[in-house]
Amino acid sequence: MKGWQTVRIGDVCEIKPSKRQARAALSDNDPVSFAPMGDLGIGQKYLSASDERPLSEVARSYTYFADGDVLLAKITPCFENGKLGIARHLKNGVGFGSSEFMVIRPGQELLAEYLYLFLDRDEFRQRGAKVMTGAVGHKRVPQEFVEASDIPLPPLEEQRRIVAVLDEAFAAIATATANAEKNLANARELFERCLADVFEAPSSDWIVEPLKANVRFIDYRGKTPPKREAGVRLITAKNVKMGFIQRQPEEFIDPAAYDSWMTRGFPRQGDVLFTTEAPLGNVAQLDTDEKVVIGQRLITMQPNPDRLNRTFLKYMLCSAPLQRAILEQATGATVSGIKAKLLKEISICYPRWMDEQLAIVERLDRLYDLSQSLADSAKTKIKRLESLKQSLLQRAFSGELTMREPLAA
Known part of the structure; x- marks a missing residue:
């Protein structure tokens, strides 16, 4: 490639420019742009700063950047998700923001837009993720990794x-x-609308009764079985999505502990699983005949087969009318949940035949x-x-x- 060379980013960019540059150009009362992490987009080339603050309010604790700088989120999972953008249209040409921004200032031989595109590649993120350091949940990509990364540099x-x-x-x-x-x-x-059509205006001859009338509840909430790397599959609220059960995350308990642990009842294929919190109200049917253990925040529902079809119960609990009724009984300021005794009293409506x-x-x-x-x-x-x-x-x-x-x- 004629005229191309390969250089280290650290050789053609300044990383983490000094705040002294802002202090030298502005007074303490001058307004500057302010951008928390939420302002940095994914697949959004330019940063849109949401706020303005006096320089004196932000200069001590926040990360400095200026028009034309490239901002890279360095903390997990923001880095892996591709939070990245170019600063522009900043108040007085200056911005401050999250301490988790890595600020990269291109030199004269490198366009900010070109650098942005280079950093927006999956390959760059995958390599960076392998060298992140820090505690779980607080890992960060090192500045040294970015500085040492080779970038093809055409004219x-x-x-x-x-x-x-x-x-x-x-x-x-x-x-x-x-x-x-x-x-x-x-x-x-499309499906949600069709589901609502069935249960919003049921026939007048349908049976109306509390959920507990013809549904057996198996509730293991409050119990956490000891886990191991292999054994009997454990299904938790993390596996139950609206309408289906996902395999991940895979967790297991010791097979020898199965009978002694499952003393409240055994789940069967086709049973309806209901998440009681985090999240509240996800509904799916057990899709396997293998032995499974039901974890916390899940209730297993086994309807009377002579009165109520299991799949009909699943669809009914997924429908907008029942979801509204469930949410009306929810408690908790931070995490919404429902108590089993309140769930059992929720009114359901179904055909007699x-x-x-x-x-x-x-x-x-x-x-x-x-x-x-x-x-x-x-x-x-x-x-x-x-x-x-x-x-x-x-x-x-x-x-x-x-x-x-x-x-x-």
């Missing part, structure tokens, strides 16, 4: 061309991604499968668009980017 005119080509391609990708995300939201709304319940379940199953198919298609589109973006970035920094890149995803 400024080539940098401008690369930035222009990628900006055009990424604008098209952003539009396509927004459309795919709208389709995903529409797919979810089992064949009518089964017909509704069959119709809702078809609609659910359709909405999932539409959602999966939208998710696949979004993943392909992100892969295309990363492919374009890889080509850009290897000198393979043509003047116009087709959007094909």
Whole structure:
């Protein structure tokens, strides 16, 4: 690549510029922009500072930056998620913000937009994540890693061309991604609307009774079984999502402790699982016939099979009317939850005859499968668009980017 060279970021950038620069240019009462971590976006090229404060209020405790600086979130999970942006349109050209910002000031031979694109690559984040230091939950990417990272450096005119080509391609990708995300939201709304139609205005001859009337509750809340690396699978509230159970995180207990632990009842395939807090109100059916242990913040519901179909109960608990009724009984200022005795008193409404319940379940199953198919298609589109973006970035920094890149995803 003619005219290209490879340099260390630390050789062409100043990292963590001194606050003395701001103090030398401004008085204590002069306003400057202020940006907490929340102002730094993901996939958002420019920082939009949300506040202004006097220099004297922020200069001591916060991180200094100026117009044209590149801000990189250095703490987990913000770094891995790609929080990154270029400062511009700052009050008096100066900003202060989160202590978790790493400020990178490009030299004259490096465009801030070009550096931003280089740092926005998955490959850079993956390498950085491997060398993070600090306690769990507070790990940070070291300044030394950024300084020592090699960056391909073409002439400024080539940098401008690369930035222009990628900006055009990424604008098209952003539009396509927004459309795919709208389709995903529409797919979810389609099923939720159909579900609400069934349970918002039930037939007048449906049975109305408290949940406890024909549903057995198995409640292991307040108990935490000792865990091990393998054994009987433990299902917790973290596994139960709205309408399905996800495999991760995988946790286990000792098989020898299964019978002595599960003294309140054994869950069976098809049973309805309900999260009582963190989060409140997620509902799914147990999808396996293997032995499992039910953890904290979960209630297992076993309806009377002669009166109430298990899948019908799942859909009913997922519906907007029942979710509203559950939330009305929730307690807790920080984390919403519901007590078992209040949950048992929630009124439910269902058809008297089992064949009518089964017909509704069959119709809702078809609609659910359709909405999932539409959602999966939208998710696949979004993943392909992100892969295309990363492919374009890889080509850009290897000198393979043509003047116009087709959007094909």
